[in-house]
Amino acid sequence: MTCQTATLTLYGAAASGSVAVEAALVLLGLPYRLIEGATWAEASARDRVAASNPMRQIPTLLLPGGEVMTESAAILIYLADLHPEARLAPAADDPRRGQFLRWMLYVSSAIYALHWIKPDVTRIGAPEGARAAVVDAVHERIAFCWANMDVQLTPGRWLLGNELTVLDLYVATVSRFGPWRARFCEVAPRMAEVIHRIDAEPRLAALWRERFPEA
Incomplete structure (x- = not known):
């Protein structure tokens, strides 16, 4: 690219x-x-x-x-x-704007940020020998956060309704990280239906294949 x-x-x-x-x-x-x-x-x-x-x-x-x-x-x-x-984000006067900003920052702070811990668990004061247990705990927390988001959204064709936004792109990307997409689909079934559409979006198919070759 x-x-x-x-x-x-x-x-x-x-x-x-x-x-x-x-x-x-x-x-x-x-x-x-x-x-x-x-x-x-x-x-x-x-x-x-x-x-x-x-x-x-x-x-x-x-x-x-x-x-x-x-x-x-x-x-x-x-x-x-x-x-x-x-039209990849609701405008400032769009009724969806508040929820768009809410969930963009939620994915960033409540989910994505947790992956920072995994390469080096000593960053949070845990001993390196506890790495497996810490990573497992991080994955459980991420799954919980996805489930929490899922029950509060009412998706249409896309996460915020009938227009694709960068929130869809963000979730489609971050949901591929640990605890991996299968767990995401299990705990967030309503969002998973939308994310499968993102995966199949013709304009992005080549990018997904190239950038997530093992997914």
């Missing part, structure tokens, strides 16, 4: 949260240059992104004027709002 005339630069990696940003860029038809690197596993990838994002994390998006965007939910909301004609 590279382009010599790209004006956006995205630091990202396969099977990561940056894929949701890639999906948004594809739907918006925006050219971008992808700098690949799994920062959670590769010191060289962390070093590459460090100049733009001192947290050394992905996704990190460089805008045409040199401005840096980080945090997946923020990037997705920004891109959708910047291109209202694509």
Whole structure:
């Protein structure tokens, strides 16, 4: 997903949260240059992104004027709002806007953020020997949070009704992480029906295959 005339630069990696940003860029038809690197596993990838994002994390998006965007939910909301004609986010005066923002930040803070613990459980003061138990506990919490979201949504064709938004892209991406998509479908059956449609979206089929090759 590279382009010599790209004006956006995205630091990202396969099977990561940056894929949701890639999906948004594809739907918006925006050219971008992808700098690949799994920062959670590769010191060289962390070093590459460090100049733009001192947290050394992905996704990190460089805008045409040199401005840096980080945090997946923020990037997705920004891109959708910047291109209202694509209708990938409810407008500020849309009755769905409050719930859109609520669930975008919920996925980011209550679910996605927990994956930060798994590569190094000492980050939360747990001994490395407790890693398996901590990861199991994290996965149980994530499953609980998906179930909590599921019972409070009333999806239409898409999660917020009859228009696809970046929330659909975000959930389709993050639900592939541990405790894995099968568990997501078990605890969040109403959302799962929608996410299967996202998986099958013709405009994104090639991206999903390329960026989640083992899913």
